[in-house]
Amino acid sequence: MSLQSEIDVKSKEIHTDGYPMSIGELITLYRDGEMDIHPEFQRFFRWSQLQKSKLIESILLGIPIPSIFVSQREDGVWDVIDGLQRLSTILEFVGELKDVEGKKIEASTLTGTEYLPSLEGKLWESDNVKKTFSLGQKLLLKRAKLDVKIIKSQSDKDAKYELFQRLNTGGSILSYQEIRNCLLVMVNPDFYKWLVKLADYDSFVKCMALSERQIEEQYNLELALRFFVYKNSTLDEVSSIKDISEFITKKMLEFSKDKSFSYSKEQVVFEKTFDLLAEIAGDDAFTKYESDRERFVGAFSISAYEVIASGLSKNIKLYYGPRNTKKTDIALEKIKSIWDKPIFKERSGSGMPAARRLPLLIPLGEEVFSNV
Numbered sequence: 001m002s003l004q005s006e007i008d009v010k011s012k013e014i015h016t017d018g019y020p021m022s023i024g025e026l027i028t029l030y031r032d033g034e035m036d037i038h039p040e041f042q043r044f045f046r047w048s049q050l051q052k053s054k055l056i057e058s059i060l061l062g063i064p065i066p067s068i069f070v071s072q073r074e075d076g077v078w079d080v081i082d083g084l085q086r087l088s089t090i091l092e093f094v095g096e097l098k099d100v101e102g103k104k105i106e107a108s109t110l111t112g113t114e115y116l117p118s119l120e121g122k123l124w125e126s127d128n129v130k131k132t133f134s135l136g137q138k139l140l141l142k143r144a145k146l147d148v149k150i151i152k153s154q155s156d157k158d159a160k161y162e163l164f165q166r167l168n169t170g171g172s173i174l175s176y177q178e179i180r181n182c183l184l185v186m187v188n189p190d191f192y193k194w195l196v197k198l199a200d201y202d203s204f205v206k207c208m209a210l211s212e213r214q215i216e217e218q219y220n221l222e223l224a225l226r227f228f229v230y231k232n233s234t235l236d237e238v239s240s241i242k243d244i245s246e247f248i249t250k251k252m253l254e255f256s257k258d259k260s261f262s263y264s265k266e267q268v269v270f271e272k273t274f275d276l277l278a279e280i281a282g283d284d285a286f287t288k289y290e291s292d293r294e295r296f297v298g299a300f301s302i303s304a305y306e307v308i309a310s311g312l313s314k315n316i317k318l319y320y321g322p323r324n325t326k327k328t329d330i331a332l333e334k335i336k337s338i339w340d341k342p343i344f345k346e347r348s349g350s351g352m353p354a355a356r357r358l359p360l361l362i363p364l365g366e367e368v369f370s371n372v
Contacts, residue, residue: 018149024142035078037087038185052089053110053119059144067147094124176245177222180252188256194263198270199224203278207285209300225252230310238362244354273313280332289339303348307338311365318372334368
């Protein structure tokens with residue numbers, strides 16, 4: 001198929017519209033349940049109070065605000081796929097924003113900005129007249145217009161997820177996993193809740209030597225997700241990886257839409273794998289083993305995780321005997337042996353891209369742990 005043919009086909013799969021809408025109209029749509037901004041997303045967006053105040057400042061001063069992108073569902077409700085933080089900030093300030101349980105969040109208080117220092121301490125509503133927006137200021141904000149881009153319901157069913165990912169990847173404060181979390185909430189919230197539960201599983205947590213920042217950016221969820229990606233990917237799929245983040249997202253969406261994906265069976269393997277690792281190594285499970293010093297040292301290694309988590313998970317039945325007894329000594333020796341493998345030494349390390357290391361490290365893990 002030629003480039004022009006591909007353009008012609010794909011362009012027909014996406015139907016869009018767009019027009020300016022006043023903030024007052026958008027508030028009403030949200031209040032009436034006709035626009036969904038997914039309250040689950042609020043934990044992933046980390047705007048400071050000053051950033052929120054600067055948005056209100058921009059609206060009051062008539063400074064252009066980037067377009068809001070929404071996807072129209074079959075029931076007519078708009079799913080917001082870009083502009084979540086902007087709309088949340090506005091709704092929070094006017095006292096309309098709701099949490100996951102449908103309860104209104106306490107209205108925010110503004111802080112002074114460079115151009116409008118008198119915004120300091122201002123509220124939408126207050127018993128103190130000096131702290132409250134005047135009627136004219138309220139009308140100014142409510143009548144301000146935002147450009148709304150709409151993906152219509154007859155568009156390709158995956159269009160909104162693709163658009164969300166593209167819009168929120170470049171220059172975003174969100175990590176790749178936080179973007180995936182948002183996608184999961186839109187595609188399959190039950191899969192997201194299941195993944196969160198596993199990332200909090202005690203044995204998994206004990207094996208993760210992660211920093212507070214990594215946890216804040218949901219890296220623990222990414223590692224839990226990678227477990228299932230590596231376990232359920234063929235060597236051909238792994239060998240074809242060009243970008244590891246895109247590959248993880250692609251596989252995640254496949255799992256979340258696949259009715260044959262067994263949550264219970266996958267969870268059993270996950271728990272048995274990390275129960276064993278927590279017992280024999282704890283937070284040393286994925287740190288470097290120095291055979292000459294006979295000790296684990298250093299920080300968490302993603303290369304070690306890829307080899308050990310995938311290799312052990314694919315052979316986990318070999319390490320559990322009668323009455324759930326575990327072959328702990330054998331498993332520990334297997335982990336230690338990996339660090340002296342020539343292939344691992346050659347392809348591991350922070351400077352080695354995933355596309356080059358995974359096609360060799362994933363089979364290595366499976367081979368090492370299969371030889372009991």
